[in-house]
Amino acid sequence: MNYIPHTAEDISRMLSVIGVKEIDDLFKDIPASLRPKSFDLPAAKSEFEVTRSLRLLSGKNASGLVNFVGAGFYDHFIPAAVDSLSGRAEFYTAYTPYQPECSQGWLQAIYEYQSIICELTGMDVSNASLYDGGTALFEAMMIALRQTGRKKVILDSGVSLIYRTMLYTYTSNLSIEFVEIPVAHGQSCRKELLKYLDDKTAAVVFQNPNFFGAVDDYSDMVEEVHRRGALAVASVYPVSLGMLKTPGEMGFDIATGEGQSLGIPLSFGGPYLGFMAVRNDLLRQMPGRIVGATVDSEGRRGFVLTLQTREQHIRRHKATSNICSNEALCALRAAIFISLLGRGGFRELAERNYQKAEFAKDVLSRIEGVEVKRSSPTFNEFTVCLPCRADEAVNRMVEKGFACGFPLGRFYKGMDNYLLIAVTEKRTKEEIRRLADSLEAVI
Amino acid sequence: MKLIFEEDKEGRQGFSYGASDVPAAKPLPEKYRRKEQASLPSLSELDVVRHFTNLSRLNFSVDTNFYPLGSCTMKYNPKFTERVAAFEGFSQMHPLLPQLSGGGMLAQGSLEVLYGLEKLLSEITGMSAFTLQPMAGAHGELTGAMLIAAYHKKRGDRRKYVIVPDSSHGTNPSSAAIAGYEIKVIPTGPDGYMDLEEYRKNLNTDVAAVMLTCPDTLGIFNPRIKEIADMAHAAGALMYYDGANLNALLGKARPGDIGFDLMHINLHKTFGTPHGGGGPGAGPVGVSSALEPFLPISRVIRRADGTFALDYNYPESIGYIAPFYGNFGVLLKAYAYILALGKEGLIRTAEIAVLNANYCLARLKKYYELPFDKVCMHECVFSASKQAENGVHALDIAKYLIDRGFHPPTIYFPMIVKEALMIEPTETESKETLDAFIDIMIEIAALAKDDPSAVTRAPLNTPVKRLDETRAARQPDLRWKRP
Numbered sequence: 006m007n008y009i010p011h012t013a014e015d016i017s018r019m020l021s022v023i024g025v026k027e028i029d030d031l032f033k034d035i036p037a038s039l040r041p042k043s044f045d046l047p048a049a050k051s052e053f054e055v056t057r058s059l060r061l062l063s064g065k066n067a068s069g070l071v072n073f074v075g076a077g078f079y080d081h082f083i084p085a086a087v088d089s090l091s092g093r094a095e096f097y098t099a100y101t102p103y104q105p106e107c108s109q110g111w112l113q114a115i116y117e118y119q120s121i122i123c124e125l126t127g128m129d130v131s132n133a134s135l136y137d138g139g140t141a142l143f144e145a146m147m148i149a150l151r152q153t154g155r156k157k158v159i160l161d162s163g164v165s166l167i168y169r170t171m172l173y174t175y176t177s178n179l180s181i182e183f184v185e186i187p188v189a190h191g192q193s194c195r196k197e198l199l200k201y202l203d204d205k206t207a208a209v210v211f212q213n214p215n216f217f218g219a220v221d222d223y224s225d226m227v228e229e230v231h232r233r234g235a236l237a238v239a240s241v242y243p244v245s246l247g248m249l250k251t252p253g254e255m256g257f258d259i260a261t262g263e264g265q266s267l268g269i270p271l272s273f274g275g276p277y278l279g280f281m282a283v284r285n286d287l288l289r290q291m292p293g294r295i296v297g298a299t300v301d302s303e304g305r306r307g308f309v310l311t312l313q314t315r316e317q318h319i320r321r322h323k324a325t326s327n328i329c330s331n332e333a334l335c336a337l338r339a340a341i342f343i344s345l346l347g348r349g350g351f352r353e354l355a356e357r358n359y360q361k362a363e364f365a366k367d368v369l370s371r372i373e374g375v376e377v378k379r380s381s382p383t384f385n386e387f388t389v390c391l392p393c394r395a396d397e398a399v400n401r402m403v404e405k406g407f408a409c410g411f412p413l414g415r416f417y418k419g420m421d422n423y424l425l426i427a428v429t430e431k432r433t434k435e436e437i438r439r440l441a442d443s444l445e446a447v448i
Numbered sequence: 449m450k451l452i453f454e455e456d457k458e459g460r461q462g463f464s465y466g467a468s469d470v471p472a473a474k475p476l477p478e479k480y481r482r483k484e485q486a487s488l489p490s491l492s493e494l495d496v497v498r499h500f501t502n503l504s505r506l507n508f509s510v511d512t513n514f515y516p517l518g519s520c521t522m523k524y525n526p527k528f529t530e531r532v533a534a535f536e537g538f539s540q541m542h543p544l545l546p547q548l549s550g551g552g553m554l555a556q557g558s559l560e561v562l563y564g565l566e567k568l569l570s571e572i573t574g575m576s577a578f579t580l581q582p583m584a585g586a587h588g589e590l591t592g593a594m595l596i597a598a599y600h601k602k603r604g605d606r607r608k609y610v611i612v613p614d615s616s617h618g619t620n621p622s623s624a625a626i627a628g629y630e631i632k633v634i635p636t637g638p639d640g641y642m643d644l645e646e647y648r649k650n651l652n653t654d655v656a657a658v659m660l661t662c663p664d665t666l667g668i669f670n671p672r673i674k675e676i677a678d679m680a681h682a683a684g685a686l687m688y689y690d691g692a693n694l695n696a697l698l699g700k701a702r703p704g705d706i707g708f709d710l711m712h713i714n715l716h717k718t719f720g721t722p723h724g725g726g727g728p729g730a731g732p733v734g735v736s737s738a739l740e741p742f743l744p745i746s747r748v749i750r751r752a753d754g755t756f757a758l759d760y761n762y763p764e765s766i767g768y769i770a771p772f773y774g775n776f777g778v779l780l781k782a783y784a785y786i787l788a789l790g791k792e793g794l795i796r797t798a799e800i801a802v803l804n805a806n807y808c809l810a811r812l813k814k815y816y817e818l819p820f821d822k823v824c825m826h827e828c829v830f831s832a833s834k835q836a837e838n839g840v841h842a843l844d845i846a847k848y849l850i851d852r853g854f855h856p857p858t859i860y861f862p863m864i865v866k867e868a869l870m871i872e873p874t875e876t877e878s879k880e881t882l883d884a885f886i887d888i889m890i891e892i893a894a895l896a897k898d899d900p901s902a903v904t905r906a907p908l909n910t911p912v913k914r915l916d917e918t919r920a921a922r923q924p925d926l927r928w929k930r931p
Contacts, residue, residue: 007793008524008720009800010878019803019879023810028799031806031823032700034669041702045571049790052528059784063537065557067545074542077771084463086497092530094511095504100520101726103858106910107513107850109449110506111725117452120927124486130926133726136583139771147626167771174744174767175590178597178628220480250482263771272533273558274543274772275583276728288924294726299920307912311920317586317622318861322631327622330584330716334724341500344452345462347490353465363473382476399548408545408554415547434469 006052070408071436075386075427076216077138077165078274079266081244081354082431084345087268091338101294101333105309112308115296115333118340125246125343126260127253128282133294134336135279135328138263139171142210142240144292144326145259145281146172149208149236150181151325152290157182157205161193163215164240166416190380191217191388199229206235213241213249217388217413217425219381220249227256243267243280243339245384247355252282259283268342269335278335289315292326354430358385361437362428368441369426374448386427388413393448395424401447407440449506449911452489452499453928462493487930506911507725508855514881516808518827518858518870519617519665521695521717526788529721529781538780543772552757559756562773563748565783566732569713572786572794573694574704575734579743580779581770585692586619588712588731589659591744591769593627595710595735596657596686598742598766605684607656613642615666615862620659620690629656636864640820641670651683661690662697662706663825665862665870667805669696677707686710686739694718695874696802696826699795703734710735719782730778744769800875801826804882808871811886815893819865827872831865835896840903842867845892847914848906852888 011019016028025031050058072080091097095110102108102115115133122131135141146158160169162185173183182205186198193211202209209230214220227237239252241262252260264278265271283291289312297311317324346354362385370377374392391398395412402409414421428437491499508515515522533539537557545554552559566578582588593610600607610624611632621631632650637643642664651658658680663669670676677687689703689711695718697703703711715721716729723729735743745765746758773779789797802825809818809828816830832842846856858870873882895902907913 006788007796008526008876009793009796010876011800011803015879016800016803019807023803023806025806028803031799031802031825034671034823034825035697035701036671036674039674039701039706041699042574042705043571044699044702044791044795046568046791046794047787049793050787052526052788055784055787056528056532058787059532059561059780060535060537062557062560063535065560066537066541067554068537068540070545070554072542074544074548076544078543080540080542082465084493086462086493088534090497090500090504093501093504095507095509097722097724098510098525099507099725100515100517100522100723102507103517104508104846104850104856105915106847106907106912107508107855108506109911110503113449113451113506114500114503114725116927120451120453120929121488123927124488127482127484130924136587136728137771139768140583140587167768170768171771174594174769177594177766178601220476222479246482246486248476248481250480254482254484270539270777271542272539273541273555273776275770275775276777277771277775288926295926297920298925299916301912301915303913305912307915309915309917309920311917311924311926314921317618319618320622321618322621322625324618324622324625327586327590327619327626328584329586329617329619330714330723330727330729332583332724332728333726334722335728337500337725340452341496344489344491344496344499345493346488347461347463348485348488349461349490350463350465351486351488357465357468359476360468360470360473364470367473382480384476396548400550403548403550403554408542408548411544411547430465437470 072408073410073426074408076411079429081266081429083268087338087341090341097334112296114337116308118336121340121343122280122282125243126282127251128260129285130288131282132291134331135293137277137279139168141261141279141281142168143175145238145261146208148290153207155205155207159184159201159209161186161211162188163193164210164212165216191219192381202233208236208238210238214384218383218386220384222250224255247351264339267339269338276335278332293328293331357430365428365437372445389424391422391448394421398447405443451928455491456489460490460492462491462496513855514885515855516857516871516873518872523874524876525720525722529784532784533777533780546758559748561780561783563756565779568786573734574702576737577740578732578734580732580774581744582731582733583775584729585714585731586623588733589619589623591733592688592710593624594766595739595742599739600656607654609655611658615664615864640666640668655685657686657688659688661693663693666820666829667824667827668822669825696798698798700798710739715782720785721778721781728775728778730775742766797875804873815890829865830869832867836867838896838900840896840900842869844904848892848903851907851909854885
């Protein structure tokens with residue numbers, strides 16, 4: 006199957022307008038010695054054949070397990086209207102709105118998205134999206150390095166190991182000094198952090214809730230960071246912001262995060278949505294597209310891509326970032342998702358997640374040998390200590406139909422018995438009870 | 449149109465989670481709670497549906513308009529790939545399932561897709577292996593620049609520079625700079641090719657890599673590309689292929705055979721996945737065997753028993769580029785697209801893409817200046833400099849095209865062409881569509897002579913007229929605020 010509309014007659018008429026005999030004449034600049042040594046690819050298939058074979062492949066995935074795995078990526082319900090509206094081809098088959106007069110729909114939607122991100126995070130300005138939460142954190146760190154002219158970055162170990170690893174990868178040629186502050190009892194260790202915070206520090210990075218699910222108020226630490234002239238960077242879980250103190254309220258300079266939880270399917274790791282919002286004075290350091298409102302020649306409100314002198318297509322190697330394509334369609338999904346929920350629905354979502362997780366803690370703590378860690382308040386994810394290896398328990402739970410959590414020993418030494426459990430609004434009381442019963446049976 | 453915030457009404461709610469089935473818990477202590485609630489818009493579901501539906505109608509898109517945006521390959525995006533990506537077996541997969549014990553077995557379907565796509569891309573490009581992690585073309589370039597650095601570092605070779613031609617995409621120098629390189633820019637000669645003398649002068653053992661688009665951003669295939677690659681290799685530098693223009697070469701030439709050491713592919717260009725209003729895309733990076741040890745982890749392998757697994761055991765790997773395996777949903781659509789087209793469909797794609805571009809070139813070159821008069825590949829670059837003498841600039845032509853229902857070509861790029869109009873029709877557009885577009889372009893050329901203001905006052909038929917971009921930049925209004 007291909008999607009080429011040309012008839013034989015079209016082709017011969019076009020060739021004669023061009024003034025060549027055959028299509029191959031148009032490829033004469035490619036010397037014979039550079040023609041493919043091999044092009045051994047399968048023959049064409051029909052839409053039906055490809056659909057059928059991929060349907061079969063999708064059946065080889067264990068997507069039907071009752072999911073209590075989170076670790077930064079959450080199984081939330083997506084209202085049908087999100088799929089239906091973002092599935093409008095006038096959105097998804099357009100490209101970056103370079104020509105504003107024929108892209109007002111996209112531009113306004115991004116402006117609304119930026120406004121929503123600002124409202125969620127309590128920050129001043131947002132960009133139009135980045136690839137994911139990890140690359141957003143990298144870009145935030147780059148802002149801090151440029152803004153302060155310093156080279157040292159302090160990472161709280163409550164920041165996801167996945168993101169910390171990404172930061173190390175991206176900076177391996179940039180001679181940045183990293184300091185990791187270990188967590189104590191799942192919480193940020195303030196005393197330890199203050200030991201390393203000095204006048205050479207460009208940024209301090211926290212995650213809230215942290216990787217272990219612990220909720221914190223970093224206001225005191227942000228004050229210390231500012232006293233040293235460094236920037237405070239937060240990575241946050243947007244659904245939690247229906248309830249939790251915002252990065253803006255805590256005084257953070259830059260808020261980033263993974264927006265997958267805002268109406269975007271898990272889809273085995275992507276596409277997701279990196280978001281970033283900053284204080285006003287960092288606006289011109291921001292990476293990526295930004296949409297602004299302005300007026301047309303008749304004074305009507307309209308929207309354009311703006312502040313483009315930061316960007317690679319103008320500034321080339323001096324740009325604030327190399328990003329070109331972003332995750333616009335995922336940003337649109339987030340804007341639709343939040344608009345459907347509204348103020349009430351969004352609060353309800355956060356409260357429901359909190360309530361379900363508290364219920365799960367309560368039920369699980371009644372199992373003999375299972376210890377629910379309670380040193381910090383949590384949002385919708387928490388840590389339990391099992392009387393056996395968590396990865397083995399997880400394996401046995403798969404046979405009972407559960408993805409029962411993330412075994413922390415995978416990422417942290419000495420935590421082989423610890424399990425990280427996420428409970429979203431999708432998990433029913435019944436499923437939580439069955440989780441507890443099954444876990445009791447396998448440990 | 450009103451902003452969605454301006455349609456808000458207290459008391460409306462478009463969605464509810466229903467009654468809770470768990471008992472109320474002790475509330476979270478006040479200290480951790482937000483003090484000020486987010487001012488989110490509250491509307492009925494129909495209000496929201498109508499708002500975004502009406503917004504969508506203000507956009508041009510491939511499904512509604514011819515979209516010859518040069519360098520972006522705005523081809524038709526087959527509908528069935530959307531359906532495949534939405535299969536619950538794929539869309540509901542948590543990316544950490546393979547991290548559970550024996551977890552690879554929980555994700556055999558997804559891992560097979562990744563493995564299969566990597567093999568197909570390797571054969572299409574002549575590369576030895578691919579990482580599918582990069583989430584866009586520029587992200588692929590950054591990954592490539594880091595691979596280049598890792599390669600030289602391993603050889604104990606500290607090199608400072610990356611060479612790009614002045615016709616390159618802005619992302620090339622920008623990506624290399626973010627990876628820590630300084631940039632050397634080579635001018636384009638009068639023949640439209642990179643100036644080989646300047647190139648030779650700048651090549652030395654401090655050069656880590658040469659980043660090139662091929663065909664270049666003028667839409668021209670440089671017949672001396674092999675020589676350029678050989679010179680780079682003789683200086684110990686690597687050759688990076690910017691795959692933005694790969695659509696022209698499918699089955700006609702492979703970067704690996706030409707002598708490129710690494711490359712990225714924009715799956716949203718060449719392999720038909722939707723551009724999504726600016727993303728998500730996918731920018732897989734392919735490498736020669738010499739660079740394979742440095743690829744990001746994890747990598748997908750096939751075991752002897754035919755099952756698939758994630759392998760993290762690559763001690764020289766640069767690390768994690770993405771949190772997981774890349775934009776899986778996009779990768780899956782590209783996989784479906786390649787399987788449907790098959791070998792013949794891919795070759796035909798390049799042939800018809802090139803035929804369409806040359807047809808536009810042949811019919812328009814009497815009317816617009818062609819700075820480099822050569823057979824083009826998948827796109828052709830004109831200059832509106834003749835029209836500009838009468839005050840009709842590339843921007844004006846773009847706005848007039850919008851009035852007539854066509855998305856404009858890319859304008860003012862490549863930067864080396866004054867008043868550039870970069871037209872990439874793609875293979876999925878019919879002769880009738882091209883003729884209609886070309887006729888309007890000819891009409892514009894005539895108006896530029898006889899009645900320039902008819903062009904310069906465009907657009908007249910759009911929801912807004914020309915917008916004040918200076919004001920947008922000088923007085924940034926970047927969000928709604930509660931009145």
